[in-house]
Structures are given as structure tokens and as C-alpha cells.
Amino acid sequence: xxxxxxxxxxxxxxxxxxxxxxxxxxxxxxxxxxxxxxxxxxxxxxxxxxxxxxxxxxxxxxxxxxxxxxxxxxxxxxxxxxxxxxxxxxxxxxxxxxxxxxxxxxxxxxxxxxxxxxxxxxxxxxxxxxxxxxxxxxxxxxxxxxxxxxxxxxxxxxxxxxxxxxxxxxxxxxxxxxxxxxxxxxxxxxxxxxxxxxxxxxxxxxxxxxxxxxxxxxxxxxxxxxxxxxxxxxxxxxxxxxxxxxxxxxxxxxxxxxxxxxxxxxxxxxxxxxxxxxxxxxxxxxxxxxxxxxxxxxxxxxxxxxxxxxxxxxxxxxxxxxxxxxxxxxxxxxxxxxxxxxxxxxxxxxxxxxxxxxxxxxxxxxxxxxxxxxxxxxxxxxxxx
Amino acid sequence: xxxxxxxxxxxxxxxxxxxxxxxxxxxxxxxxxxxxxxxxxxxxxxxxxxxxxxxxxxxxxxxxxxxxxxxxxxxxxxxxxxxxxxxxxxxxxxxxxxxxxxxxxxxxxxxxxxxxxxxxxxxxxxxxxxxxxxxxxxxxxxxxxxxxxxxxxxxxxxxxxxxxxxxxxxxxxxxxxxxxxxxxxxxxxxxxxxxxxxxxxxxxxxxxxxxxxxxxxxxxxxxxxxxxxxxxxxxxxxxxxxxxxxxxxxxxxxxxxxxxxxxxxxxxxxxxxxxxxxxxxxxxxxxxxxxxxxxxxxxxxxxxxxxxxxxxxxxxxxxxxxxxxxxxxxxxxxxxxxxxxxxxxxxxxxxxxxxxxxxxxxxxxxxxxxxxxxxxxxxxxxxxxxxxxx
Numbered sequence: 001x002x003x004x005x006x007x008x009x010x011x012x013x014x015x016x017x018x019x020x021x022x023x024x025x026x027x028x029x030x031x032x033x034x035x036x037x038x039x040x041x042x043x044x045x046x047x048x049x050x051x052x053x054x055x056x057x058x059x060x061x062x063x064x065x066x067x068x069x070x071x072x073x074x075x076x077x078x079x080x081x082x083x084x085x086x087x088x089x090x091x092x093x094x095x096x097x098x099x100x101x102x103x104x105x106x107x108x109x110x111x112x113x114x115x116x117x118x119x120x121x122x123x124x125x126x127x128x129x130x131x132x133x134x135x136x137x138x139x140x141x142x143x144x145x146x147x148x149x150x151x152x153x154x155x156x157x158x159x160x161x162x163x164x165x166x167x168x169x170x171x172x173x174x175x176x177x178x179x180x181x182x183x184x185x186x187x188x189x190x191x192x193x194x195x196x197x198x199x200x201x202x203x204x205x206x207x208x209x210x211x212x213x214x215x216x217x218x219x220x221x222x223x224x225x226x227x228x229x230x231x232x233x234x235x236x237x238x239x240x241x242x243x244x245x246x247x248x249x250x251x252x253x254x255x256x257x258x259x260x261x262x263x264x265x266x267x268x269x270x271x272x273x274x275x276x277x278x279x280x281x282x283x284x285x286x287x288x289x290x291x292x293x294x295x296x297x298x299x300x301x302x303x304x305x306x307x308x309x310x311x312x313x314x315x316x317x318x319x320x321x322x323x324x325x326x327x328x329x330x331x332x333x334x335x336x337x338x339x340x341x342x343x344x345x346x347x348x349x350x351x352x353x354x355x356x357x358x359x360x361x362x363x364x365x366x367x368x369x370x371x372x373x374x375x376x377x378x379x380x381x382x383x384x385x
Numbered sequence: 386x387x388x389x390x391x392x393x394x395x396x397x398x399x400x401x402x403x404x405x406x407x408x409x410x411x412x413x414x415x416x417x418x419x420x421x422x423x424x425x426x427x428x429x430x431x432x433x434x435x436x437x438x439x440x441x442x443x444x445x446x447x448x449x450x451x452x453x454x455x456x457x458x459x460x461x462x463x464x465x466x467x468x469x470x471x472x473x474x475x476x477x478x479x480x481x482x483x484x485x486x487x488x489x490x491x492x493x494x495x496x497x498x499x500x501x502x503x504x505x506x507x508x509x510x511x512x513x514x515x516x517x518x519x520x521x522x523x524x525x526x527x528x529x530x531x532x533x534x535x536x537x538x539x540x541x542x543x544x545x546x547x548x549x550x551x552x553x554x555x556x557x558x559x560x561x562x563x564x565x566x567x568x569x570x571x572x573x574x575x576x577x578x579x580x581x582x583x584x585x586x587x588x589x590x591x592x593x594x595x596x597x598x599x600x601x602x603x604x605x606x607x608x609x610x611x612x613x614x615x616x617x618x619x620x621x622x623x624x625x626x627x628x629x630x631x632x633x634x635x636x637x638x639x640x641x642x643x644x645x646x647x648x649x650x651x652x653x654x655x656x657x658x659x660x661x662x663x664x665x666x667x668x669x670x671x672x673x674x675x676x677x678x679x680x681x682x683x684x685x686x687x688x689x690x691x692x693x694x695x696x697x698x699x700x701x702x703x704x705x706x707x708x709x710x711x712x713x714x715x716x717x718x719x720x721x722x723x724x725x726x727x728x729x730x731x732x733x734x735x736x737x738x739x740x741x742x743x744x745x746x747x748x749x750x751x752x753x754x755x756x757x758x759x760x761x762x763x764x765x766x767x768x769x770x771x772x773x774x775x
Binding site for chain 1: 420446483485486487488491528529531532533534
């Protein structure tokens with residue numbers, strides 16, 4: 001990152017941790033073999049992969065054999081849902097209205113194929129109603145997909161109670177843990193999750209690699225054919241340097257997670273305090289249960305896209321909505337699901353940060369955001385009415 | 386329609402002044418440190434515009450407007466398809482300037498596409514480029530540019546803004562084959578002070594040469610000629626597809642004498658001056674002379690019958706004054722592909738309506754097109770043609 005810029009878009013992706021970069025650089029040189037080869041080079045590569053598996057498992061409270069490496073959380077989400085439908089009689093899939101597109105669009109595609117599906121709605125703060133789920137489970141739902149934390153609002157969902165409900169009715173629970181990782185504690189076993197999907201790049205790990213974590217006694221099949229890797233569950237030569245990066249990220253997570261959470265809470269409260277000084281702001285999402293690194297905010301009368309671009313030119317990177325192929329912004333499906341109209345939806349701007357964000361600069365950014373907001377509001381009043 | 390005409394002495398002006406050389410060109414006017422937003426379509430003109438400003442050291446920021454969606458598999462030659470956005474991004478990247486895509490699909494649908502279809506439905510011939518300039522480029526994009534802290538919005542139009550005499554004046558582009566000032570008559574007067582047209586003093590050939598010299602990815606990109614959102618297709622089909630059967634007005638094709646020559650299934654298929662596609666055989670070539678939306682009648686006649694002595698223009702916009710100081714001896718351009726012709730123009734009380742009398746009768750005055758008034762190089766203003774006056 002450029003010295004003068006402040007990167008506040010960690011929920012899109014995070015700057016790489018030093019230890020991850022070092023581990024990967026070393027692996028590019030040292031672990032040159034194919035992890036499936038029998039020779040010493042192959043053995044060294046295999047060791048990297050298996051070490052990463054143990055570290056990842058350890059970081060999230062899962063047994064090592066539960067971890068299947070994939071090409072990222074998007075692939076893992078596809079894998080879990082499609083595999084469930086392939087291997088279940090009379091499947092009925094439910095996912096929340098605020099899932100990542102790699103869940104939501106898979107579920108929509110199933111619907112087009114005639115599979116029974118339903119979308120679990122949220123209220124105006126993005127909260128889920130357990131009773132709604134209970135009723136659907138009684139009508140034969142077989143898979144429920146609910147994220148641990150939402151990327152845009154930062155809402156944290158109570159996975160434990162959902163799992164309990166799902167299991168009582170004999171269904172299985174898939175949880176996308178990508179945004180929660182590194183920000184709050186994830187305990188796979190204790191929460192009772194059946195399938196957990198992860199990537200590590202939003203906490204400083206490598207991109208293009210992820211994991212599907214499968215509860216003991218359950219299975220997951222491969223999306224692709226053509227190789228025995230990952231015990232036949234993910235064919236393709238292992239990306240060994242990325243595994244070395246995962247290993248480093250997971251170890252760092254295990255040793256630093258608690259401290260990170262504390263740091264983030266502290267930073268967030270200072271940042272929110274600064275932003276609260278700006279007139280007519282609305283903090284969005286479930287403020288009682290929200291990630292300590294995420295602030296979703298609307299400034300009345302200011303278009304989110306205008307603000308986002310103006311801030312970028314001021315050296316502050318934030319996010320609003322999601323970008324399409326061509327790079328233009330659409331109002332996010334998350335805020336629309338919360339019942340906002342297009343105009344109010346367009347006002348949402350998300351700031352997300354991480355443990356290495358400088359708190360002083362974050363607070364300073366809050367003041368600069370206020371100045372830009374005031375400038376935009378003044379302009380709106382001036383220009384041609 | 387019948388508004389009081391002001392009786393004021395005609396103001397002296399010359400209709401055929403020579404092109405003026407500018408004391409201060411657009412890009413020189415802007416201080417180097419100023420932030421300038423460049424509207425980048427992905428075509429060669431706006432690419433060169435961006436390159437000129439970036440190379441002069443301005444704080445240039447590229448923005449592409451996404452105006453409509455094209456299916457991913459479609460392959461169109463016009464601007465604003467995802468391919469064009471990628472081209473614009475590639476140019477911005479090579480110039481090392483920030484680049485954004487702004488989504489204005491909703492506004493474009495409302496202000497340009499709906500207007501376009503509605504005008505044809507009413508038997509008029511719309512000008513979507515003017516509508517896009519008025520409502521998209523020089524309204525919402527200009528506002529966004531100012532929101533981004535820019536002092537100017539620059540586009541690749543072939544037109545000039547003279548700032549040497551106080552109030553900025555809109556002038557024709559020096560390349561007479563490319564002059565696009567006709568499409569700019571509707572800009573808010575206040576906006577002229579915030580706009581740069583760096584290509585105004587160049588010819589199209591010079592723009593290409595610049596693009597090649599600077600190694601821009603878009604240097605050899607072909608011109609986009611069609612109406613952008615219609616793509617390579619037929620605009621009549623495009624309009625017909627968007628109209629339900631209740632929205633179309635069928636009727637008769639008649640001569641001025643009332644002789645019925647045939648029938649048609651919707652006035653949206655006709656344009657004043659049109660000869661082809663009338664579907665009737667007659668002993669002389671017939672042209673559409675007038676379209677009557679009330680009963681769907683399309684009046685046709687011989688070539689000579691298309692001449693009009695004048696026209697009435699509504700929703701006028703004035704660029705050189707708040708309202709004309711009196712009757713204007715000036716020249717008027719009634720279609721993009723045509724030269725300005727001498728005329729006397731008077732305005733109604735509110736300066737919203739203009740009455741144009743041509744010095745010599747003009748062919749095929751087309752309701753829905755723009756009537757743009759010039760005095761030499763300067764664009765005085767203009768309005769939307771409401772009806773021809775014989």
C-alpha cells in the first residue's frame with residue numbers, strides 16, 4: 001500500500017501478513033516438488049500441505065482429516081451445495097438472503113433446475129428469525145446455508161442455535177466462515193457446524209486457496225474429475241506455496257486471534273465515535289452483533305458511489321455495493337434484502353479494517369470522511385438546485 | 386403555440402464570420418494542478434482527450450458511464466458495451482490515471498431510451514445524442530465530477546469553448562466534418578465554465594495521429610456511427626420491439642390532396658423526408674412530408690413539397706445570453722448532417738419558443754430534431770423542432 005493511502009476495505013481482501021509472504025516466498029524456492037510424487041522433493045511438498053492442514057484445523061477447532069483444500073471459498077460453497085443436492089433424496093435447500101453470491105446464485109441455479117429451495121429473509125437490521133427456519137425445517141428442508149458473519153453489514157449470526165435447530169430436524173448446516181475468520185472466534189466443533197467453508201485472504205492469507213471443512217461422519221464429493229488429490233475430493237496438483245501461506249496464516253490466527261479481536265474492538269469504537277460527529281449519519285446492520293472490523297454507514301443526502309470515488313481520490317479505500325464485470329457498482333443484494341429502497345440502498349458505504357490498521361490514522365480518516373461528506377452536501381445544494 | 390413575438394430591432398451580426406483563433410485554448414486555461422474528470426467511452430477521441438490532459442500533468446481522472454446492458458455474447462460496434470469499458474480502462478491504466486465506471490443505466494433508460502421510443506411513437510424523430518449530453522454527460526456526470534473535487538469535466542467532443550472574453554462561449558469544432566456543437570446546444574449555460582473540449586481545434590486525422598504517437602490501445606478503433614444502444618441493428622425494429630400494440634398508431638398514407646395511397650401499421654416507422662420503405666408504388670418518388678399523430682395519417686408528396694419557409698422550436702436553451710436581446714439574424718442548423726443556413730429568429734415572451742424564418746426554404750424540417758442557432762462560429766442556443774411552417 002502506498003504510504004499516503006489508508007486501506008479500509010479488508011472485507012474485500014486484506015494486505016498479506018508478513019509471515020505469509022515469507023513462508024510463500026520460501027516455498028517457491030524450497031518446496032518445488034509435486035506433493036503426490038514419491039521422491040524427496042515430493043515428500044517435502046507433501047509435508048507443507050499436511051502441515052497446513054493441521055494448522056488450519058487447529059485454528060478452527062476441527063480434526064485435520066476434516067479439512068479439504070480447494071481453490072477458495074467460492075469453490076467450497078459450490079462444492080458443498082451441489083454435492084448435497086447430488087447425493088440427497090428429495091433435497092430442499094435453504095440459504096439466507098444475505099449470503100455471498102457463491103451461495104445465493106448456486107441456490108438460484110438449483111431452483112431453475114427444479115430443486116426445492118427457499119431464501120431465509122432478514123429484517124431491516126439484517127437479522128434472521130429462528131422461528132422462520134423452524135417452520136421450514138418442518139416442511140422437509142435438508143440443507144441450510146447460513147454465513148457466520150456478513151461481508152457487507154458485518155452482522156454476526158448465532159451459528160450454535162441454528163445448528164441445534166437444524167440437527168433436531170435431521171438436516172445439515174453449511175456455514176461460510178470467510179468474513180468471520182480472524183475477527184471473532186470460530187469453533188467448528190463446538191458450534192456444531194456440518195460443513196464450514198473458508199478462505200484466508202481477508203485476514204492476510206493468500207488468495208486463490210480455501211478449505212471445505214467436513215464434520216466427522218459426513219462426506220463431500222469433488223466438483224471436478226481427474227485426480228485423487230485431497231482424497232478424491234479436490235483433484236488438481238496442490239498449490240504448495242499457497243499451502244505454505246495458509247499454514248503461516250493459520251498459525252498466526254491461533255496465536256493472535258484474541259489480541260486481534262481486542263484491538264479491532266478498540267479501533268472500531270474510536271472510529272465510530274469520530275464518524276458520529278458527522279451530521280445525519282445512520283449506522284447500518286445489527287449494531288449489537290457486528291464484526292469488530294466493519295462499519296456500514298449512510299450519510300443522508302450523499303450518494304455512496306460519489307462518496308466512494310471522492311474518498312478514493314483522497315487516499316481512502318472503502319466499498320459500496322458490489323462491482324459488476326465492467327466495474328460499475330450495483331446496490332448490494334444485502335441491503336436490498338434488508339428492505340431498503342434503491343435510493344437509500346445507494347447511500348451505504350462500508351469501511352472495514354484489520355489488526356494492522358493504524359488507529360490514529362483510522363481516526364484521522366474519520367475526520368477526513370466528515371470533511372468530504374460536508375463538501376458533497378454543500379455542492380448538492382449549490383449546483384443547479 | 387401562438388405566443389407574442391417581441392418587436393425589437395434586429396441585432397447586427399454576421400452569419401459567416403471566419404473561424405476565430407483562440408487566445409487561450411481549453412487545456413491551457415486549466416491550471417496544471419487542477420483535477421479534471423475525463424468522460425472516457427473507450428473510443429479514440431476520449432482516449433486522446435485523456436492522454437492530452439494526463440500528459441500535460443493535470444490531475445486527470447477517467448470515468449466511463451455504463452448506460453445500458455448488452456447481453457454478454459453480443460458483439461456490437463457502438464460504445465458503452467463491456468468491451469468498450471475494458472478499452473477505456475486499459476487506456477487509463479496506460480496513462481496511470483484513476484479510472485471508475487459509473488452506473489447510469491436507470492437515468493439513461495429514463496432520459497434517453499424512453500424518450501427515444503416515445504418520440505417515434507408520437508411520429509417525431511428524436512435526437513438521443515442531444516438528450517444524452519443534456520441529461521447524462523453534462524448534468525449527472527458533471528455533478529459527479531464536481532463532487533470528486535474536479536474543476537472541469539473534459540470530453541472528446543469536436544467543439545470549442547472560448548474563454549477569452551469573459552463569459553465562456555460555445556464555438557463550433559474546427560474540423561468541419563466532425564463539428565459536434567449541434568449536439569451541445571442544450572447545455573446549461575452555467576456549465577460551460579466547467580467544461581473542456583481539448584479536441585476542438587484538432588481534426589479527426591490529427592486525433593488518430595496523436596493516438597498512434599502516444600501508443601494508445603484505441604488508436605485504430607473504428608468510429609461508432611450507429612445509435613449506441615441500438616447497436617448494429619435497425620432502430621425501427623428496436624422501437625417496434627419496445628412498443629405494445631396499443632401504443633402504436635396505424636393509419637393511412639395520403640397525399641396532400643387527400644388521395645389515399647395505402648395503409649401502415651404505426652407512425653413510429655416514419656420520419657419526415659423518408660423515401661424508402663413506404664410500401665407504395667406511384668408515378669413519382671414520394672417522401673414523407675408530415676406525420677399526424679392524432680389520427681395516424683402519414684402525408685406524402687413529391688420532393689418539391691418538402692420545402693418549408695420556417696419552423697417553430699420549443700424548449701429553447703440559450704448559451705450566449707439569458708434570452709435573445711431581439712430578433713436574431715443568424716444561421717440555423719436543422720439536422721446534424723447539414724450546414725447552418727441564414728435565418729431570422731424571433732422568440733416568444735418567455736424565450737422558450739423560437740420562430741425561425743429561413744432566408745431560402747429548407748427541405749424536410751423534422752419535428753423532434755434540434756434547431757441550433759449559430760452566429761459565425763458561436764452557438765447562440767437552440768430548441769427542439771415542434772413543427773414546420775410552410
